[in-house]
Amino acid sequence: xxxxxxxxxxxxxxxxxxxxxxxxxxxxxxxxxxxxxxxxxxxxxxxxxxxxxxxxxxxxxxxxxxxxxxxxxxxxxxxxxxxxxxxxxxxxxxxxxxxxxxxxxxxxxxxxxxxxxxxxxxxxxxxxxxxxxxxxxxxxxxxxxxxxxxxxxxxxxxxxxxxxxxxxxxxxxxxxxxxxxxxxxxxxxxxxxxxxxxxxxxxxxxxxxxxxxxxxxxxxxxxxxxxxxxxxxxxxxxxxxxxxxxxxxxxxxxxxxxxxxxxxxxxxxxxxxxxxxxxxxxxxxxxxxxxxxxxxxxxxxxxxxxxxxxxxxxxxxxxxxxxxxxxxxxxxxxxxxxxxxxxxxxxxxxxxxxxxxxxxxxxxxxxxxxxxxxxxxxxxxxxxxxxxx
Numbered sequence: 426x427x428x429x430x431x432x433x434x435x436x437x438x439x440x441x442x443x444x445x446x447x448x449x450x451x452x453x454x455x456x457x458x459x460x461x462x463x464x465x466x467x468x469x470x471x472x473x474x475x476x477x478x479x480x481x482x483x484x485x486x487x488x489x490x491x492x493x494x495x496x497x498x499x500x501x502x503x504x505x506x507x508x509x510x511x512x513x514x515x516x517x518x519x520x521x522x523x524x525x526x527x528x529x530x531x532x533x534x535x536x537x538x539x540x541x542x543x544x545x546x547x548x549x550x551x552x553x554x555x556x557x558x559x560x561x562x563x564x565x566x567x568x569x570x571x572x573x574x575x576x577x578x579x580x581x582x583x584x585x586x587x588x589x590x591x592x593x594x595x596x597x598x599x600x601x602x603x604x605x606x607x608x609x610x611x612x613x614x615x616x617x618x619x620x621x622x623x624x625x626x627x628x629x630x631x632x633x634x635x636x637x638x639x640x641x642x643x644x645x646x647x648x649x650x651x652x653x654x655x656x657x658x659x660x661x662x663x664x665x666x667x668x669x670x671x672x673x674x675x676x677x678x679x680x681x682x683x684x685x686x687x688x689x690x691x692x693x694x695x696x697x698x699x700x701x702x703x704x705x706x707x708x709x710x711x712x713x714x715x716x717x718x719x720x721x722x723x724x725x726x727x728x729x730x731x732x733x734x735x736x737x738x739x740x741x742x743x744x745x746x747x748x749x750x751x752x753x754x755x756x757x758x759x760x761x762x763x764x765x766x767x768x769x770x771x772x773x774x775x776x777x778x779x780x781x782x783x784x785x786x787x788x789x790x791x792x793x794x795x796x797x798x799x800x801x802x803x804x805x806x807x808x809x810x811x812x813x814x
Contacts, residue, residue, distance in 0.1 A: 427554065427555070428552065428553050428554050428555055428556075429552055429554075429614030429615070430614075430615075431552070431611065431614070432552040432553055432560075432614070433560075434609060435548055435549065435552045435609075435610060435611070436549065436552075436560045436563060436564055437609060438503075438548070438605075438606050438609040438610040439545045439548055439549060439560075439564035440563065440564045440567045441567075441602055441605055441606055441609070442503055442506075442507075442540055442544070442545060442564075442602075442606060443545060443564050443565050443567045443568050443571075444567035444568065444570060444571050444602075445507065445510070445571075445598065445599055445602040446506060446507065446510050446536055446537065446540040446541070446599075446602075447537070447540070447541060447542075447565075447568045447571075448567055448568035448570065448571025448572060448575065449571045449575045449595065449598075450510045450513070450514065450533060450536065450537070450595070450599065451533075451537055451652075452568055452571065452572050452651060452652075452676070453571055453572050453575040453576050453579060453672075453676075454476075454533075454652070455651070455652050455653060455654055455655035455656065455672065456575075456576050456579045456580060456583075456655050456668070456669060456672060457517070457579065457583075457588060457591075457592070458472050458475075458655055458656055459655060459656065459659050459665070459668075460583050460588040461475070461517070461520075461526065461588065464588060465520070465521075465522065465523055465526065467523060467526075468777075468781060469656070469777045469780040469781045470774070470777035470778055470780075470781055471523055471777070472656070472777065473653075473773050473774055473776050473777025473778075473780075474527070474773070474774060474777065475526050475527065475530045476530070476652055476769075476773045477770065477773040477774050478527045478530035478531060478534065479513075479530040479531070479533045479534040479537065480534065480766060480769050480770035480773055481534065481770055482530070482531050482533075482534025482535055482537075482538065483534040483535075483537040483538040483541070483766050483770075484538070484763065484766040484767055484770050485538070486534065486535055486537075486538025486539060487538055487543070487759060487762055487763040487766060488763070490538060490539060490543050490759060491543075491755065491756070491759050493539065494543075494544065494547070498612045499544055499547065499548055499610060499612050500606075500607060500610045500611065500612055501607075502539055502544060503539070503540060503544055503606050503607075503610060504603045504604075504606055504607045505539060506535075506536045506537075506538075506539035506540025506544070507536065507540065507599050507600070507602050507603030507606065508536075508599075508600070508603055509532050509533070509535040509536035509539065509540075510532070510533055510536030510537070510540065510599050511536075511596045511597075511599035511600045511603070512529075512532040512536075512596070513529045513530065513531075513532035513533030513534075513535075513536060513596075514529070514533070514592050514593075514595045514596035514599060515529075515592070515593065515596040516528055516529030516532060517529040517533075517592045518589045518590075518592035518593040518595075518596060519589070536599075538766075541762060541766075542565075542738060542741065542742065542758070542762055543758060543759055543762050545561070545564060545565070546561070546742040546745075546755075546758045547755055547758070548610070549561055549564070550742075550746075550754060550755075551612075551613060551614065552614055556687075556691065557746075558686070558687040558688075558690040558691055558739065558743055559687040559688055559691060560687070561683075561687055561739045561742055561743075562683045562684050562685075562686050562687025562688070562735065562739055563683075563684070563687070565683045565735070565738045565739055566679075566680045566681075566683035566684050567680075568676075568679065568680075568683075568738070570676070570680050571676070572672060572673065572675065572676025572677075572679065572680075573673050573676040573677045573680065574673075575676075576669045576672040576673045576676060577666075577669045577670075577673055579591055579595075579669075580665055580666065580668075580669040582594070584665065635803050635806070635807065636744065636748065636761070636803065636804070636807055637760060637761070637764045638764075638803060639799075639800040639803040639804050639807075640741060640760075640761040640762075640764035640765045640768070640800075641764040641765070641767055641768040641771075642768060642796040642797065642799050642800035642803075643736070643737050643740070643741070643765055643768065643797075643800050644764065644765040644766060644767060644768020644769040644770075644771075644772075645768045645769065645771075645772050645792070645793050645796045646706070646707070646710065646737070646793045646794070646796050646797035646800065647706070647734055647736070647737025647738075647765075647797075648737065648765065648766075648768065648769040649768065649769040649772045649773060649776065649793065650710060650730075650789075650790060650793040651675075651734070652769070652773075653776055653786055653789070654671070654672055654675065654727070655668055655672060656780070656786060657713070657785075657786040657790065658671055658672075658723060660780070660785055660786060661716075661717060661718045661723070661785070662718040663718060663720060663723065667720055667723075670720075670724070671720075671723050671724055671727045672727075674724050674727045674728055674731070675727035675728070675730055675731035675734075676731065677728075677731065678727065678728045678729075678730070678731025678732045678734075679731040679732075679734050679735070681731075681732065682702065682731060682732050682733060682734055682735040683735045683738070683739060685735070686698060686702060686735035686736070686739050686740075687735075687739060689701075689702075690739075690743055695740075695743050695744070695747050695808070696805070696808040696809075696812075699736055699740060699801070699804055699805075699808075700801065700805065701733075702732075702733040702734075702735055702736045702740075703733060703736050703797060703800070703801040703804075704733065704801070705729055705732050705733035706729070706730050706731075706732070706733025706734050706736065706737075706797065707733070707794050707797040707798055707801070708729050708733075709726050709727065709728070709729030709730025709731070709732070709733065710726075710730055710790055710793050710794035710797060711791075711794050712725060712726035712729060712730075713726040713727070713730065713790050714787050714790045714791050714794070737765075741758065741761040741762065741765060742758055744761065744804065744807075745757035745758045745761055747808075747811075748807060748808075748811060768796075772789070772792075775789070776789045
């Protein structure tokens with residue numbers, strides 16, 4: 426059994442998607458927040474509400490993302506996701522008030538909802554018969570690559586030319602990304618077009634499980650916790666360049682993590698791989714709570730956090746493939762992504778409130794570590810239950 430011709434070209438398209446939308450527009454956006462906070466005079470709660478708006482829209486989009494991709498298919502939908510994200514960046518660049526920033530977050534949320542892990546998972550599932558976890562690891566590693574180079578680049582341009590110039594450049598780059606992906610991506614391998622019709626005829630009923638709870642917890646420990654790293658370390662007293670350094674470190678570790686995770690799943694299985702990666706990442710969150718303004722300890726915490734963090738992206742797709750039937754795969758991926766986004770969405774306003782009340786983000790990171798342990802326990806029990814059948 427071989428992969429269809431052009432499978433790795435689809436992986437390149439997925440890499441560009443992950444690099445531009447998830448890596449630069451979502452994960453690296455935490456670097457923008459301190460600048461936007463100072464520029465528009467925002468409180469911690471208001472800056473958190475920008476992320477809340479984006480996550481609310483992304484979450485709402487996931488309810489209909491399957492139907493959208495049935496109507497316009499992957500190639501057009503992915504290009505549309507780029508254009509929405511570009512619109513968000515351009516609105517941020519021209520914003521003079523809190524309301525305008527919220528409008529930019531609305532467009533960014535539409536881009537994230539349409540261009541997140543759902544289209545990547547479906548695209549690679551259609552095109553790969555062998556080494557799908559490795560392909561997922563390669564393309565999602567680009568989010569780490571974006572953080573490694575994007576965070577210091579965003580900081581340097583913003584410090585020298587202003588955050589508006591950086592955001593404008595970012596928006597133009599996303600438009601170029603839309604053109605590239607439209608040229609590279611194809612919806613289906615030759616000869617399997619009929620699978621789309623069969624899938625449409627099968628009705629799907631939603632059944633809430635503990636895996637949905639685990640995905641929600643992962644949304645907090647793997648998404649919300651990542652988004653507020655810039656604010657957390659800035660609040661601890663690190664300089665803007667030190668903050669960019671620790672964000673770059675977590676991005677480097679995350680990229681390595683995603684390469685290692687896919688190969689580890691292929692060789693050792695998801696269950697053993699998941700325990701190791703989730704444990705390391707949770708240890709990083711715990712260190713993050715106690716590092717204070719010690720730059721070296723902050724770097725160590727982010728290296729640990731990033732090295733295990735692949736479970737929060739690749740993991741959700743692999744869980745769906747391992748624990749569900751083939752016919753339910755796309756629906757389960759969408760549902761897990763919805764719960765993942767819901768976890769981030771629910772905690773976004775809470776983070777800002779906790780920071781305003783306590784004066785730091787330490788309590789939130791302690792909660793995120795506890796939820797990471799809870800998610801690990803649930804996932805381990807589900808794999809144990811399946812192996813016993």
